[in-house]
Amino acid sequence: MSARTTYLLLFLPALAMLALALYPFVQGVLTAFSDRKLYYDSSEFIGFRNFIDLFADDEFRDSIFRTLAFTAGVIFVQIPLGLGIALLLLGQSWFRPILRSTLVLPLLIPPVVAGLMWKTMMQPQSGILNWLLSNVGIPPQTWLSHVDTALISVILIDTWVFTPFAALILLAGLQSIPPELDEAARVDGAGALLKFRAIQLPWIVPFIVLVALFRVTDSLKSFELFYATTRGGPLNATRTLHIMAYEEAFRWSSVGKAMAAVFVLWLMSYFISMFLMSKWQRRSGVHNENG
């Protein structure tokens, strides 16, 4: 086969894939600049009107804030927790393989199912969580059903589902530390804390950035858990950008406005992930030089 044929054979599928990815994206962006409603056949180009309306709306700005708060909560809880679990799983012991395989179980459960499961457990009157708390003398919590606790509760559920992901990546990072570094630390008589601070933590920084990259982009777009647990409520306590866009499109048929909200979400996701990517590349670059 000539080189030209090979290129042609590669070029056509690549072009098709690019077109398939770009077409819906471009279509979506165009819709964001229109007044398209599902129930009207015609729609008009209205420039930035959808964006102007959205940013003039307090509720939209609040939903951006909620989306960022959720993402920050997820990162600040799941990375330290995942790191803790990874440290516990490091090393050789008969129970560790068992722990490692049970650790991934939450990841195998679809988020919608996990959401429904936790919604049942968090039910204030009949849920098992409040029953457990009552046994140790802690008053019942409102969990998902109150504006003050709903977002935190969704972060907790997300933590249950996705912390194993953080733990697995960080465990892989810890296991990639060259044994001679460990050995040197032991010979020098370094304690666990010093070893963690001087060797393990610096080594796994690129892994932490990698986990952050995945979890940040996933959390910004998070939908299933919210949909299964609160659908944005109570009131608007868990109405993130994605839930808001969903309501615009599927409750109110206002596709133009929904696409505008999604476009803002895409921009946030794009810039934050680009920033993290640059950090990750820089850090893993350091690793490669050292390694």
Added chain:
Amino acid sequence: MKFDHLQILKSGSWVSAFAGAALLGASAAAVSQDFDWKQQNGSSVNALLVSHQFVEALRPLVPEFEEMTGITVNLDVLAEQAANEKLLADLSSRAGTVDVFMTSPLNNWQYATANWLEPLDEFIDNPALTSPDYDVGDFFQGVLNSNRWTRVPMQGIGEGPLWALPINSESYLLAYRPSVFQELGLEVPETYDELLAIADKLDTGSAEFGLITRFDKFWDLPYLTFGTMLQSYGVEMIDADGNLQICSDASVQATDDFVTLIKTASPEGAGAFTWYEALQGFASGQYALSLNEADLFAPVYQDPEQSEVSDDVGYAPTPLGPDGTRKAGAWIWSMSINAASKNKDAAWLFLSWVTSKDTMIAMNLNGNMNPVRASAWESPDVVAMVNSWGETPGQYSDVTATMAEVAAVRFPPHPELTRMLDRWAQAVQEVYFNGTDARTALCEAQDDIGKMFN
């Protein structure tokens, strides 16, 4: 903004049936053997349905239809929200995958605007497609005609093409635990004032909590359940002069009283209760009273397999408002045919069979309440079943008859109505959760809703 007020469910249409008069049930003109049920033999129909007692009642009967017609029926049953999304995707793409689907007048105001619905009059009037014993006059005409609309926003309900056929009808009532009221020495409240006066006592007996009702941030709150309270306080979304009444004095009063009731007599978490939690909550026996919830939950309350209160449940009309008025919301589950369907005749055969007298009665007996045909209310089996419900024989029938006199859709037909009512519900939730002054929250909602008409 002018709204021609039209009460959809003319009281006569429901009440005469309860009185047992066969006024509406014109006798069948001919026997069905003459009709060719096999005309679409070999075709198939895709039905998109919402998870509901109606579906459970329908499912066992479908093989009968398939055998009679040779049509294969594929039932796609989803939770309400998921079904709506799937339907919206199918209708708006005009893919025509779904042939027939569950809907309601409220949803159809949007679907009909978009030309997504097939008008049904021509099918009904065509003797080649409709069995002679179908008898459309047997439907309660108020209920049937709620599915007619001229497609002119803000007017013309009950007129114009028929977009759907009703499959059941729902209004609202009080369900209570006689044993708890007796234990506490309390009377079932007849007015909201009486209810407010006893609200803090309802959980002092063997019921763990006082009252339950749905209270989420969606349109069903002002449209149906809390809507029943609002209307009894004299609040309609738009008054006879075409003015929005969302932050009127009466609306503020009703909202304050509603929030007080929830705060006094409902548990933490009540601000997120959907109809499902309301149904399960009362059936679980934890509550003394279910406030203004759907009357068609009764088959679940009465069923010992699904309910802890099957031998301890009574029904009463919804309370009277401050000036002695009682009005109530109405919900009519219906079925429509997709205008983009490629099997419209087969879909119509299925729809006309589902809504035929015999199928309807069989489904009514199997939990699909409340009947929308006069013949069902004349069926001795249906009457015997319904008469057994309640604290005393006939209590449920009497209460639903009372409610039928005052149940109506008192909202303007408009494709944006669900968005407007969602906004209204949000204001009520702001009062409950944030302690926002009711007038402030409702007037802000009214301003927002006013803009949605444009």
